[in-house]
Amino acid sequence: MWTQRSLMLRSKSKGFHLITAEVEKELKDVIGTVRCGLLHVFIQHTSAALTLNENADETVRQDFESVFNVLVPENQSYYQHNDEGPDDLPAHIKASLLGASVTIPIQDGRLALGTWQGIYLCELRQHGGARKLLITLQGET
Amino acid sequence: MWTQRSLMLRSKSKGFHLITAEVEKELKDVIGTVRCGLLHVFIQHTSAALTLNENADETVRQDFESVFNVLVPENQSYYQHNDEGPDDLPAHIKASLLGASVTIPIQDGRLALGTWQGIYLCELRQHGGARKLLITLQGET
Amino acid sequence: MWTQRSLMLRSKSKGFHLITAEVEKELKDVIGTVRCGLLHVFIQHTSAALTLNENADETVRQDFESVFNVLVPENQSYYQHNDEGPDDLPAHIKASLLGASVTIPIQDGRLALGTWQGIYLCELRQHGGARKLLITLQGET
Numbered sequence: 001m002w003t004q005r006s007l008m009l010r011s012k013s014k015g016f017h018l019i020t021a022e023v024e025k026e027l028k029d030v031i032g033t034v035r036c037g038l039l040h041v042f043i044q045h046t047s048a049a050l051t052l053n054e055n056a057d058e059t060v061r062q063d064f065e066s067v068f069n070v071l072v073p074e075n076q077s078y079y080q081h082n083d084e085g086p087d088d089l090p091a092h093i094k095a096s097l098l099g100a101s102v103t104i105p106i107q108d109g110r111l112a113l114g115t116w117q118g119i120y121l122c123e124l125r126q127h128g129g130a131r132k133l134l135i136t137l138q139g140e141t
Numbered sequence: 142m143w144t145q146r147s148l149m150l151r152s153k154s155k156g157f158h159l160i161t162a163e164v165e166k167e168l169k170d171v172i173g174t175v176r177c178g179l180l181h182v183f184i185q186h187t188s189a190a191l192t193l194n195e196n197a198d199e200t201v202r203q204d205f206e207s208v209f210n211v212l213v214p215e216n217q218s219y220y221q222h223n224d225e226g227p228d229d230l231p232a233h234i235k236a237s238l239l240g241a242s243v244t245i246p247i248q249d250g251r252l253a254l255g256t257w258q259g260i261y262l263c264e265l266r267q268h269g270g271a272r273k274l275l276i277t278l279q280g281e282t
Numbered sequence: 283m284w285t286q287r288s289l290m291l292r293s294k295s296k297g298f299h300l301i302t303a304e305v306e307k308e309l310k311d312v313i314g315t316v317r318c319g320l321l322h323v324f325i326q327h328t329s330a331a332l333t334l335n336e337n338a339d340e341t342v343r344q345d346f347e348s349v350f351n352v353l354v355p356e357n358q359s360y361y362q363h364n365d366e367g368p369d370d371l372p373a374h375i376k377a378s379l380l381g382a383s384v385t386i387p388i389q390d391g392r393l394a395l396g397t398w399q400g401i402y403l404c405e406l407r408q409h410g411g412a413r414k415l416l417i418t419l420q421g422e423t
């Protein structure tokens with residue numbers, strides 16, 4: 001069984017945002033039929049990313065924002081690609097550190113995430129706008 | 142063909158550990174039947190990670206531990222999420238830098254890793270405890 | 283439908299190189315038959331990596347090279363694994379930060395990359411030599 005869905009996420013502020021519920025909602029009519037499978041969530045952008053991390057305490061997501069800004073600082077004199085402002089090149093670097101997709105097992109009709117795992121949209125631009133995900137679900141029914 | 146297995150890894154010290162043999166052992170009755178496929182290894186935690194890297198020289202894994210501690214240092218004044226001690230927030234950040242899963246091709250019944258590639262469990266906490274992997278194998282027999 | 287292909291990339295200079303066209307060319311006889319699927323591109327090395335990022339402006343790839351050299355500097359006194367020169371250990375670390383594979387959705391016979399997304403070969407060594415990719419394509423025809 002293969003299913004593919006586009007999911008347009010509304011514009012979000014620069015930072016890390018939990019989107020597990022939005023992804024699950026998009027799949028709610030089909031995921032229950034998959035006994036064993038994989039969910040691939042892919043972001044079609046180069047200045048935003050996806051990752052899995054802590055789903056409960058909001059300060060984790062706030063700390064992610066602080067730490068990634070320290071790890072890849074803006075306004076370094078050696079950056080060449082600055083056309084779209086100081087957050088432009090750092091966003092591209094962070095996107096490759098975090099990754100453009102997550103792959104999550106499906107077990108008995110449900111995402112087999114650990115207790116504390118959630119899907120983060122990593123919005124790496126000040127004004128990134130809406131972000132498009134392409135979700136591919138495959139498995140054995 | 143789809144197969145899914147849980148693999149509980151015994152508690153390991155903070156650092157990077159080769160687990161290729163443990164993963165292969167878990168699959169030894171099925172992997173030989175897959176002509177062409179993919180193995181997805183997923184860790185159901187947010188303070189441990191999986192990656193592929195050098196499988197021979199132990200100093201690589203020791204250097205990983207040193208470098209990641211420099212890259213994401215403990216005890217930064219701006220961290221908010223410190224409830225579980227100084228290794229708590231850095232573990233979450235490192236987990237997203239490294240990733241929660243690896244996907245490895247299967248070719249003619251074997252993991253198609255390069256000569257020097259092995260699977261690392263990245264234990265990012267001082268006392269992370271046992272870690273649960275969910276392994277999904279799919280392919281053409 | 284499953285297809286697996288090896289692709290040997292000719293030796294490239296240390297840095298980040300766009301290889302989307304080379305990957306697509308390797309698959310040109312089969313990708314058009316896949317209505318919905320996934321492409322897994324895997325590098326069988328531990329001192330080179332794959333990532334998705336900006337496909338247009340060459341300065342992005344040049345800045346990647348600069349930033350990763352700052353993020354994981356050579357010649358740190360605490361590195362133990364230096365047998366193959368100062369770029370040896372940093373290459374392994376960068377490989378795990380970036381990742382050994384990318385998974386890209388296939389939609390209606392084409393790679394469903396975003397407008398600005400391309401596949402980067404990240405050559406992390408001064409003299410890495412030829413690099414071997416194993417490409418696995420699966421999907422519904």
